[in-house]
Amino acid sequence: MVVNSVEFLFFFVIVFLLYYLPFRSNVKLQNIVLLAGSFFFYGICEIKMIPLLFISILVFYFIGIQIERYRDKNNVLTSVFSYLGIVLGIGLLIYFKYFNFFIESISSSLTAIGLHSNLHTFNIILPIGISFFTFKLISYTLEIERGNITASHDIVAFSNYISFFPTILSGPIDRPGKFLPQLAKFRSFNYNTATDGCKQILWGMIKKMLIADNIALFVDPCWTYVNEQSSFTLLLAIIFFPIQLYMDFSGYSDMAIGVGKLLNISVAKNFNYPFFGRNIAEYWRNWHMSLTGWLTDYVFMPLNIKYRDYGVNGSIFAIILTFVLIGMWHGASWTFVLFGLYQGLLYIPLMKSGAFFKKKKIKLNKSGYPCFKDFRKMVFTYFLFSVGLILFKAPSLLYSYHFLHAIVNNWSLPLITVSEWSRPVVFFGLSCLLIVHEWNHRKDEYAFSAPLFIKSHFFRIVFYYVVFAVVLAFAADSTQFIYFQF
């Protein structure tokens, strides 16, 4: 059940009505409705993994209370429970996501040096959303240990933090310090917040259903039938993919945030107009912010402090390691490891030159758009990111090699016919216009949040329904959200 489906609409209407109407002013009942909705939602997606989610919540609830109990009193026990939380959280990820990857890597390494191995992979089902909810569990443990938050003594509220249905499948990864206090208070209905939520959902639908799914019609076949595509077509597929990925993932994030607003719950922001980044650091600062922020706080910063004696080289090491982890977070494959490494390596010139530490404002021309120099940097950064995504998109290293090989060798193949690519190209053009629109609204929370020029309330509503109808009419056949696989 995806957020932009009819099934979700009916599910959400029921949750919404139960959430606000029968249980007025009762925060506990409101949280119970939310939790029941979240478990139902997760169960529809992955019923077999409900016990795993439930047990994880119980264990970390207990760990959180124990850390708080011994914090400031018994450092050893505090550390024991903190490490237990971290080990269990990472252990969950390793077992479900990386175990077979490690076995395969060891086995192929042994084979490569001429040794025979009897190592076999296991049939492990990857629980949907595990990368997102384990990060929340670890974050919760670390925040209590650091004394930034107090442990939750309300199991329902804590369960809601971990399993909150709009974000459990694909994030954003909320932090307990901001999310849990919201669940302690009664959330009354707020018309402005709710309508803003609806607008953000609509904006997410435009991005996902209208843009991403239509561009996918071009990009996905290029990747499936690499050898049949001309070099030019494959280059276009590389250029189109970051837009598809952005529209897909940020579209989902907008819908999740919008659903949160309808429940009067603030969800972490995940994207902040990343295509306006003039270097890779600015780009990543605004791309999948809830993940990069998480890794900055819990991995990069501690490493940076640890290796500060080594100066810039220490920071470079910290950043490369952080990016390798970002890559690995996406999946158990060497392609993701190299994707992370590639992104990390792009930081080296920035850090060596000191540009990483300087924050310069974008220079504008008379029309209010970026000056040519900054625009050129944005395009170049986009290009660098696009190239890295070859590793992200390829199912294996060998496949990415085939893809690059085809780009070099397929110049003689005919281009795909105009009828095949006219629709995706139109939507790529439309997405460029949307990005211009985003530039004009870059100071807003999302590019559709500004009040409409239409003064009549009735016609404003009509306008939004017309946009909604256009999205439904021109949406391509729905494809799964790209980040569901992670």
Next chain:
Amino acid sequence: MKKFLFETLGPLLVVIIIYFAFDPFKVIRSYSSYYTDGQPQLVALDKDFVSLKTYQVSPETKKYDSFIFGNSCSMFYNVADWKKFLKKESVPYHFDASSETLYGIEKKIEYISNNGKLTDVLIVADANLLKQDKPKKGHLYAISPELVHYTNFVPFHLSFFKAAIDPKLSLSIIAYKMLGRRIGSIVDDRVLSYDSIHNEVRFRLFEDEIKKGCYYNESRMKVFYQRDSIGNYSESVLGENQISLLNRINDIVRSNNARCKIVISPLYDQVKFNNRDLKILEDIFGKHSVYDFSGVNDITEDYHNYYETAHYRPKAAAYILNRVYQ
């Protein structure tokens, strides 16, 4: 709150009311006939559902004992042609579905066995149909909830509601009603001949055009591609699940003492049905129950036996019936 609910749920409620009132896919209410003879069926229906409902509401329900199962290719097996090879008192019925699956056929045979008579079974299959061991997605291919003990009731109806709220559908219907011709490919304006007793659908216009010699015109000929698959075999599609479904079909057929014939369709692509799969079918149903018309043969060689590359004509189906039953 009231204002917000009025602005958001209000339009949704209106859409739901319109959907229930118009029932564009004819899945809400029961109809005595799902197609109108001599009229086009503008909105494509779920043939699986139509076949089941027509079977249930027909005055002949109790008498039906001979069934043709399969995908849209099976539509062109005339019951009149088939009846020649059945017992005099037999009443045949088309129990087909769009893009039928092996799973769907098993469910249908099971349903008939539990609710009616089964004397003769004709399964019109191909590799793609035999491969499908699970229900298909999409409103046009959804299996009727009754056939699967209502386990898919909610997703079944949601898939139709989802299809109905696509503005392209309503705009196409409105445009057709206003202009009298279709725009795009959503609305189907082909006039149907429909025999509700046997659930037999025909596009008479096609045969009329063929008789007049104007059917195979330049634009239609474009689809008849040059075949280069001569000597090619389809991949083996019968795995453990498929074999289990086939055994179940055979068990039901045997328990009803019914006669079963399986025809492997002569598809235009001329790809020969896999030998291993053919052997499995023969082992399960008996050598004299399975007839393979795939590959290069007198039917597939002549494009005049086809409307387009996916469907062969009733005259080819009649020829097959003669070969199978004589």
